[in-house]
Amino acid sequence: IFKKYLVNKVVLLSAITDPDKCYKNKNYSNMVNVIKTKRLIDIIVKKKIYFIFFSSQYIFCGKKGNYNENSDVKPNNLYGLQKYLIEKYIRKKTKNFAIFRVAHTYGDKLNDQTLISNFISDLIKGKRNFQIAYDQKFNPLYFKDLKKVLNKFLNKEIKGVYNVGGSQKLSRYACIKKIIEQFNVKNREKIVLNKTKFSNFKTIDERPLDVTMNINKLIRTTKIKMKKFENVANKIILENNINEKILE
Numbered sequence: 468i469f470k471k472y473l474v475n476k477v478v479l480l481s482a483i484t485d486p487d488k489c490y491k492n493k494n495y496s497n498m499v500n501v502i503k504t505k506r507l508i509d510i511i512v513k514k515k516i517y518f519i520f521f522s523s524q525y526i527f528c529g530k531k532g533n534y535n536e537n538s539d540v541k542p543n544n545l546y547g548l549q550k551y552l553i554e555k556y557i558r559k560k561t562k563n564f565a566i567f568r569v570a571h572t573y574g575d576k577l578n579d580q581t582l583i584s585n586f587i588s589d590l591i592k593g594k595r596n597f598q599i600a601y602d603q604k605f606n607p608l609y610f611k612d613l614k615k616v617l618n619k620f621l622n623k624e625i626k627g628v629y630n631v632g633g634s635q636k637l638s639r640y641a642c643i644k645k646i647i648e649q650f651n652v653k654n655r656e657k658i659v660l661n662k663t664k665f666s667n668f669k670t671i672d673e674r675p676l677d678v679t680m681n682i683n684k685l686i687r688t689t690k691i692k693m694k695k696f697e698n699v700a701n702k703i704i705l706e707n708n709i710n711e712k713i714l715e
Contacts, residue, residue: 475517500550517626520554530676591709600667640660
């Protein structure tokens, strides 16, 4: 690619991002997420190109939440550790970079298989009773806001480490409640939410519980106003006539 095109900026997105897949396939995920990524970084640094590396909220242990860019980093799963190893490698190699510690990202399309669409898809299929974790917390990040942030960083070549998430710090339970609040009363009454601990859901590798992040540095730098979670949920529901579909 470097030989074929004139490249002057790079965004590094390639990774195995499912923590359980990373843990199940340790050698392969280490090859993709660490070894090959370091080789890519070596090429970029040698060419003196500005780049953005997508790290993760999972670099934090999740015991206290509200992490800022200077908080201690103690990953409690392999995926988070792999991301942190790359963060450290980048800092040793160059200053011509930005690192995005990206929060849980969601979209606004019914088929995008993210937080809102997955819940609504279950409703359309007839599901009405849900077990939702109340102790798993994060900053849900709208993908169009992420796109705005990315464009601003690329245009201005902003450097440094940044927490990149939405402005709201919500539990998964709170997120689902905000979606339900966008329905009419008849549909709301049909849906039953049961609070449960995240530990009741089986995962192969650990998950940090509270990875809420302080995004003040990002907002000061970009001046971007993040979309509220409930507003995106409302947009999806209205555009796809979901109230009518559920009532049917």
